[in-house]
Amino acid sequence: MNIQGLMQQAQKMQKRMAALEAEFKTETFNTEAGGGAVKVTMTGDMKITNIEFSKDLLSDDPEMLTDLFTAAVNQSIETVRKEKESRLSKLVGNKINGFPGLF
Numbered sequence: 001m002n003i004q005g006l007m008q009q010a011q012k013m014q015k016r017m018a019a020l021e022a023e024f025k026t027e028t029f030n031t032e033a034g035g036g037a038v039k040v041t042m043t044g045d046m047k048i049t050n051i052e053f054s055k056d057l058l059s060d061d062p063e064m065l066t067d068l069f070t071a072a073v074n075q076s077i078e079t080v081r082k083e084k085e086s087r088l089s090k091l092v093g094n095k096i097n098g099f100p101g102l103f
Contacts, residue, residue: 016091024087029079033072038065042076044084 024044032039037057041050051072057065 013092017088020087020091024084029076029083031072031075031079033075034064034068038068038072040072040076042080044080046077046080048073048076 027044028041028049029044030039030041034054034057037054039050039052040048042048051069053065053069057068
C-alpha cells in the first residue's frame with residue numbers, strides 16, 4: 001500500500017470517527033445501583049441528565065444514599081466509556097494493526 005492510499009484511508013477513518021463521536025453525544029445511557037434504588041441517565045458526552053432515588057432510600061440512610069449515588073454515577077461513566085470504546089473498535093477494526101495503543 002502506498003503512502004497516498006494510506007493517507008486517504010486515514011482521512012476516511014477520521015471522518016467516520018468524527019461522525020460516530022457526534023452521534024454518540026446525542027445518545028443517552030441508563031444505569032442503576034442498589035437494585036434500582038438509584039438510577040442515573042447520562043449522555044454519551046458524560047453529562048448527567050437525570051437522577052432518580054427510590055422513596056425508601058431518601059428517608060432511610062443518608063450515608064447509603066451517598067454510597068449508592070457514587071456507585072451509580074461511576075457505573076454510568078463506565079457504561080458510556082465501554083460503549084464508546086466498543087463502537088470505535090468496530091469502526092477501526094484491524095485497519096490500524098500496526099499502531100497498538102493508538103486509541
